[in-house]
Amino acid sequence: MGFGDNFFKKIEEKTNVSKENIVNLAKKIQSKNLKDEGTLKELIKEVGEMAGKPVSEETEQKIINAVIEDKVPKDLDKMI
Numbered sequence: 001m002g003f004g005d006n007f008f009k010k011i012e013e014k015t016n017v018s019k020e021n022i023v024n025l026a027k028k029i030q031s032k033n034l035k036d037e038g039t040l041k042e043l044i045k046e047v048g049e050m051a052g053k054p055v056s057e058e059t060e061q062k063i064i065n066a067v068i069e070d071k072v073p074k075d076l077d078k079m080i
Contacts (some may be wrong), residue, residue: 015051025050040064 004054008019025047032039048055055063066072 015053017047019054021050036062037068040067066080 005019008022011022012018025043029043032043034040034043041060041064044055045058
C-alpha cells in the first residue's frame with residue numbers, strides 16, 4: 001500500500017508529526033513483535049511523545065488490546 005503526500009499532510013496537520021518521523025517510526029515498527037505488550041507500550045509512549053500528547057494508562061491498554069486482538073482498522077485512510 002502506497003501513501004501519497006496528501007495522506008502524510010493529513011497526519012501532520014492532526015498530530016504535528018512530520019512525514020520523516022512517521023516513515024522512521026514505520027521502519028522501526030517493521031522489526032518489532034506487535035503482539036508483545038512491552039513492545040507496544042514502548043511504541044505508544046514514543047508516538048505520544050512525538051505528537052506531544054500524553055497517553056493515559058486506560059487509553060494505552062485499549063490500544064494494546066485492540067492491536068493484540070487484531071481489532072485495528074486495516075484502512076488507515078478511513079482513520080484520519
